[in-house]
Amino acid sequence: MPARAQGRGIPEATVARLPVYLRALSTLAEDGAGTVSSEELATAAGVNSAKLRKDLSYLGSYGTRGVGYDVDYLVYQVSRELGLTQDWPVVIVGLGHLGHALANYGGFASRGFAIRALVDADPELVDQQIAGLRVHPLEALEDLVRRLGIAIGVIATPAPVAQTICDRLVSAGVSSILNFAPVVLAVPDEVEVRKVDMSIELQILAFHEQRKLATAALGDVSRELAEAVGPR
Amino acid sequence: MPARAQGRGIPEATVARLPVYLRALSTLAEDGAGTVSSEELATAAGVNSAKLRKDLSYLGSYGTRGVGYDVDYLVYQVSRELGLTQDWPVVIVGLGHLGHALANYGGFASRGFAIRALVDADPELVDQQIAGLRVHPLEALEDLVRRLGIAIGVIATPAPVAQTICDRLVSAGVSSILNFAPVVLAVPDEVEVRKVDMSIELQILAFHEQRKLATAALGDVSRELAEAVGPR
DNA sequence: ATGCGCTTGTGAACGTGAGCACAAAGTCGT
DNA sequence: ACGACTTTGTGCTCACGTTCACAAGCGCAT
Numbered sequence: 460m461p462a463r464a465q466g467r468g469i470p471e472a473t474v475a476r477l478p479v480y481l482r483a484l485s486t487l488a489e490d491g492a493g494t495v496s497s498e499e500l501a502t503a504a505g506v507n508s509a510k511l512r513k514d515l516s517y518l519g520s521y522g523t524r525g526v527g528y529d530v531d532y533l534v535y536q537v538s539r540e541l542g543l544t545q546d547w548p549v550v551i552v553g554l555g556h557l558g559h560a561l562a563n564y565g566g567f568a569s570r571g572f573a574i575r576a577l578v579d580a581d582p583e584l585v586d587q588q589i590a591g592l593r594v595h596p597l598e599a600l601e602d603l604v605r606r607l608g609i610a611i612g613v614i615a616t617p618a619p620v621a622q623t624i625c626d627r628l629v630s631a632g633v634s635s636i637l638n639f640a641p642v643v644l645a646v647p648d649e650v651e652v653r654k655v656d657m658s659i660e661l662q663i664l665a666f667h668e669q670r671k672l673a674t675a676a677l678g679d680v681s682r683e684l685a686e687a688v689g690p691r
Numbered sequence: 692m693p694a695r696a697q698g699r700g701i702p703e704a705t706v707a708r709l710p711v712y713l714r715a716l717s718t719l720a721e722d723g724a725g726t727v728s729s730e731e732l733a734t735a736a737g738v739n740s741a742k743l744r745k746d747l748s749y750l751g752s753y754g755t756r757g758v759g760y761d762v763d764y765l766v767y768q769v770s771r772e773l774g775l776t777q778d779w780p781v782v783i784v785g786l787g788h789l790g791h792a793l794a795n796y797g798g799f800a801s802r803g804f805a806i807r808a809l810v811d812a813d814p815e816l817v818d819q820q821i822a823g824l825r826v827h828p829l830e831a832l833e834d835l836v837r838r839l840g841i842a843i844g845v846i847a848t849p850a851p852v853a854q855t856i857c858d859r860l861v862s863a864g865v866s867s868i869l870n871f872a873p874v875v876l877a878v879p880d881e882v883e884v885r886k887v888d889m890s891i892e893l894q895i896l897a898f899h900e901q902r903k904l905a906t907a908a909l910g911d912v913s914r915e916l917a918e919a920v921g922p923r
Numbered sequence: 924a925t926g927c928g929c930t931t932g933t934g935a936a937c938g939t940g941a942g943c944a945c946a947a948a949g950t951c952g953t
Numbered sequence: 954a955c956g957a958c959t960t961t962g963t964g965c966t967c968a969c970g971t972t973c974a975c976a977a978g979c980g981c982a983t
Contacts, residue, residue, distance in 0.1 A: 472940060478894040482873060496960065505875040509942050509963095516962055524961040525949040541894050542901030549893070556795050560788030566873055566890045571897065610900055611893065634903065635896040637889065641714060641798055643737040651899045653892045657869065658798045660885045661781075661843070662710040662773050664867040665803065667883045668842055669774030671866065704970060728930065740930095741972055748932055756931040757979045924983100931978080940969075948961080953954100 469540070473514045479504045480511070481537045481570075488530050496527035543571035548609045550576040550633075552624050553616030554584055554594055557639055561615060562590040572611075576603040580620070600624075604631040611635045618642045625652075701772070705746045711736045712743070713769045713802075720762050728759040775803035780841045782808040782865075784856050785848030786816055786826055789871055793847060794822040804843075808835045812852070832856075836863040843867045850874045857884075 483503040487495055497515075501508040515521065515528070518540050522528045538544055549572050551558050561567075562577060577589055580597045587594050595603060603609070612628040614621050614636060621640035628636060629650055638644055638654045646652055715735040719727055729747075733740040747753065747760070750772050754760045770776055781804050783790050793799075794806060809821055812829045819826050827835060835841070844860040846853050846868060853872035860868060861882055870876055870886045878884055 470940070474895055474898050475891075477898075478888075478891040479875065481894070483875070497962095498960085503875070505877075507942070508960095509944090510940090512960090512962065513941085520962070522961050523949065524947075525951090525959045527960070540898070542897040543894065545901075547893075547897055547900065556788070556792030560792045561889065563788050564889070567893065570890055570894065572890075572893055611896055635900050637892055637896060643711065643715070643735065645737075649903075651896060653896060655887055655889055655892055656710075657793065657796070657887060658802055658804075659707075659710040660869055660887055661779075661799065661804055662713070662775065662802065663706055664843055664869060664883060664885060665774040665779055666706050666709075666772070668779065668867050669777075671881075702970070729932095730930085739972075741974090742970090744930090744932065745971085752932070754931050755979065756977075757929045757981090759930070927980105927982085929979090929981105931976105933976090934974095936971105936973080938969105938971080941967085943966085944964095946961105946963090948959105950957105950959080952957090 469517045473517055474541075476504070476506065476510075476514055477537055477541055479506075480514070481534065481541065481543075484530055484534045484537065488534055492530050494523075494527040495530055495533075497522070500528070538571070541571075546571055546573045547611050548573050548575040548607050549611045549613060550574075550578060550600075550604060550607075550609045550628075551613045551615060552578045552600065552628070553614060553640075554579045554581075554589060555615065555617075558613075558615035559589060561613060561639075562592070575607050575609060578603065580616075600627055601631040604628065604633055609633060611637070613637045613639070614644075615639045701749045705749055706773075708736070708738065708742075708746055709769055709773055711738075712746070713766065713773065713775075716762055716766045716769065720766055724762050726755075726759040726761055727765075729754070732760070770803070773803075778803055778805050779843055780805050780807040780839050781843045781845060782806075782810060782832075782836060782839075782841050782860075783845045783847060784810045784832070784860070785846060785872075786811045786813075786821060787847065787849075790845075790847035791821060793845060793871075794824070807839050807841060810835065812848075832859055833863040836860065836865055841865060843869070845869045845871070846876075847871045 480500065483500060497508045497512045501511040504511065518536055521533055521536050551561055551574060554562065554577055562574060567574060574592065577592050577594045578597060578600050579585060579594050584594050585596045610633060612633040614624055616624055618640045621638065621642050622644060625636060625644045625646060629646055634650050636644065636650065636652045638652055641656055641658060644652050712732065715732060729740045729744045733743040736743065750768055753765055753768050783793055783806060786794065786809055794809060799806060806824065809824050809826045810829060810832050811817060811826050816826050817828045842865060844865040846856055848856055850872045853870065853874050854876060857868060857876045857878060861878055866882050868876065868878065868882065868884045870884055873888055873890060876884050
């Protein structure tokens, strides 16, 4: 896996943090802040300031020494780097509870994404209105993608059909996929997939939770041992 | 950030992949596979086989050279390592579209998690039944957490109240939090937070999408240049 | 029994990312 | 005009993660 994005060469880890910075910056802008120091912004974003400065330095030298960063200017620069100065049309496939929630989520529109098409296999759902959009039947998928020039697809279907939907999206020209179905999707190299999986996140939490319990129990044992041996 | 989980010392990156392996293994088990080689399992999980073997080797030597891994046995070992042999009670706070979707998601129960309590601030929702559970008012939060011995909390509220909810969960004794709200939560060191943020994932996709466009355009330019110069 | 073929487990090399600590570069008061 | 102070940008070091490549180990056929 090449971790450096080719081109200007922004590390992948940095790219993943830019949206967090962007959100913190937007909040600051709303609160009327004119400039912000790396220390403040880092705290707001939950990282340390050295990392933040290094991350921002990959975009260019947009700060002023002794002062900090101009909030509005930095918002613009980060947005531009992330490609959010243009609007990306998005299709959502699968409108169960989750797809429904995604369609109604306001956070997309405000950040350069426009949900342009909804598709579901269930005849009950087809032609219904969700978030101001009509639900299209599965057959219409390829046509919608081509006609609306959609490059980003969101899969919110049950796991068993996710790969099929994925294949159809890719062959229709979608080159980025956000997958909510709990399966590993196979795609050609030039297609980028990111997955969001709540059950995986919970399992990671469970691992650490268990570890806490285990070490706590171990602590108890050593304390008991110490008591058994008696005060030295 | 210490990347090695203390104790037996399984790398954090490995822990994050174990749930993926577990899912692939479960599928294989359902299909009646008795054993599986690292190569097969790696393909199913979307990683390379060397990484898979190293990951599994942190759990112990559970494979047989020349043969592969016993599927059922490995399922058990991975589950045990992740702490999924016991059931973890979970509370969901916030039952908008997303919380609703989470409450109804079947994937949790089958993997060691039991949604035990639903809480929402909206009087309209309180006392309604969702996924077979009654929705409790916000005031009941601390009592529910203590009484049911809940260690894992899921925050699916609007962003502005997420930090407050988080603080209340933590002070009631929750030590792991899965956060769907688009904010960076501040918590004490001993509390583990993981966040799921679809808008961040989309922005990362947009970055790569833009890069593809840029390099494609660059390709066009070089081709045009080459033509302008003429065949050599 | 013995050897052959297959697959695991791991040492070692390499690449990526994090964080310290400081020089460079700006602002502001005098 | 200048010096004190503040904050950025970055060279360097260390830790973490990935991958290669191969020896060790196991089963099966002969």
